[in-house]
Amino acid sequence: MNKMSIICSSILLSTTLAMASLPAQANLPLQLNGQQMPSLAPMLEKVTPAVVLISVKGTHAQQQKIPDAFKFFFGNPRQNQSRERPFRGLGSGVIIDAEKGYIVTNNHVIKEADEIQITLKDGRQIEAKKIGADESSDIALLEVDPNNLTEIKVADSDKLRVGDFTVAIGSPFGLGQTVTSGIVSALGRSGLNNDNYEDFIQTDAAINSGNSGGALVNLRGELIGINTAIIGPNGGNVGIGFAIPSNMVKNIISQILEFGEVRRGVLGVSGYSVNGEIAKAMELDASQGGFVERVAPNSAAEEAGIEAGDVITQVNGKRVKGFSELRGKIGSIGAGKDVELTVIKANGKTKTYTVTLKKAENANIEPASIHEMLDGAKLSNQTNALGVIIESVEEDSPAEVIGLRKGDIIAGVNKVTIKNIAELRDYLAEIKGISLLKIIRGNTILYVRIR
Incomplete structure (x- = not known):
């Protein structure tokens, strides 16, 4: 027997003796050199029952292109340009109120669904109904019979920092509940869909198709975001996933429950993100923020005193990197609410404004x-x-x-x-x-x- 074989045999014998000396208790945490080995299992045992699988069925209209030469044979063209096609889909959801049976998920998971079925971790299957949704933030609220449910505590996502540990829970590819871990890679991400209100948490925790609507939690098992988007080939994980911050989710859900719709707050400004070129041209000290190009007449911004040429750098004391992030934060705050904006004026001085947001004209109730x-x-x-x-x-x-x-x-x-x-x-x-x-x-x- 050579020297390497002797060393390997010694290590194997020592490990075997050490394992044999452990108390024979199935639920005893594994230990190494007398120290308990770290594990996410205790936290996940409490949290995972609050994450559910969502199965949907429905139909959607599919446009049919009929050549002009054949329209005469098909009767009324309007009746032949679309056809109802059945569809099925899978996603995830999070129970945020066990007593009332409220479940939050992504709007795109349940959009156009005629039937929504919830599968709990213990195997129970229950029907859900849609209370309301907001397409622009991709949030939807469902309700189920509140019978022996587990809810998840919602954290303050404004306290997140890049580098904080994250755990993503969902049902990718319909395989069943899956847990992955990572860190907060970035905050305030936007630009995935310019028509939407975006202020994403970026994480490298593996998120795949089917995780949409699932939970992103911290190491205390508190909800910090709703998983919503993936950047990768064919929707596969490449270490870049996005979640809607829990504070945005809370704002949207509270409006649906209070008013039956999302009364989105509007500031009334247009503009673009500050970069090096803009900062140089306008002789700005700030390298980030939302540059105000135009202020709408009779808007909340005009009434507060905000002017074209101003740079909005903070919302309620939280720094904003660009105009898209500013739009996302403002868009999730309800109409009639006061918001504190920190602004760098054209003369270089910093000023704080309290702005009462006005209501965007839309209806989001089902x-x-x-x-x-x-x-x-x-x-x-x-x-x-x-x-x-x-x-x-x-x-x-x-x-x-x-x-x-x-x-x-x-x-x-x-x-x-x-x-x-x-x-x-x-x-x-x-x-x-x-x-x-x-x-x-x-x-x-x-x-x-x-x-």
């Missing part, structure tokens, strides 16, 4: 989640009055069948006055059987029966 007979109606809250206005009604939809029309205002249910979409949803959820919607149509009041 009518069918309020009541199945409202499906097909686009709803929004009135700006300066009580009630819910019907902006449009789809042809042959349940809403049209019961007699609703564009411009109708839902002012009450039975004898109860309704202030907004959230009250309409909450009140209808409590009623069993037939209800009467009080409708204001022009100068006429009428009642529409739903059941």
Whole structure:
């Protein structure tokens, strides 16, 4: 036996004797030289039951291109230019309120879904309904029967630092719950979709297809983000994944629950990110921030005193690197909320403004989640009055069948006055059987029966 073989045999014998001397307890943590070996297992045992698999079914319209020469043979061209195609999809979600059965996920996971099924870690399968969603931030809120659920604590994502450890939990490729780990690679990432509101956490924890909507947690098992995007060939992991910060998620969800829609705050400025060339041209001390190119008339920014040529460097005391990050942070703060902006003026002086954000005109509620007979109606809250206005009604939809029309205002249910979409949803959820919607149509009041 050579010298190397003797050394290897000695190491193997020492390891075997050491393992044999350990107490025979299956749940005892492994130890090395008397020290407990570090493990994420205790934290994950508490957290993973709050992460669920989401399975969806639905149909979406697929456009059919018909040559002009053949349209005569196919009848009405409008009826032949689209076809309903069934689809199935998988994703992940996170239980944020066990008592109420609230689950947050990505909007793109459940978009256009007719059926949403939740699979818990213990194998239970339950149906979910969509409460509301915001396409621009890619956040959706679901609700399930709150029976023996586990929720996850939500952390303050503004306290994250580059280098903090992260753990991603989800169900990639439908394989079942999977856990990967990494660090925060960068903060305030944007530019993946310029039409969206982005302020991503970048992580090198492996995120793959199916992880969308899953949890990104810290080492305390607290939610710091919702996994949402992957950069890699064919959607595969290459060490660059993105998550929506938990603070943005909280802002969006709280608005959906309070108002039944996302009342996105608007600052009223346009511009671009500060770089070296802009800093040199404008003789700026700042190398980062959002350069204000234009201030909209009568906007929140104009009323506060912000001017073209200003550079916004901080939002509520948190530094912003560029205009996209500024847009993402402002866009998740609700209308009517005050925000503190730190600005470098054209004269080089720094000034702080308190700005009351105005409301962006949009509606983000899913009518069918309020009541199945409202499906097909686009709803929004009135700006300066009580009630819910019907902006449009789809042809042959349940809403049209019961007699609703564009411009109708839902002012009450039975004898109860309704202030907004959230009250309409909450009140209808409590009623069993037939209800009467009080409708204001022009100068006429009428009642529409739903059941």
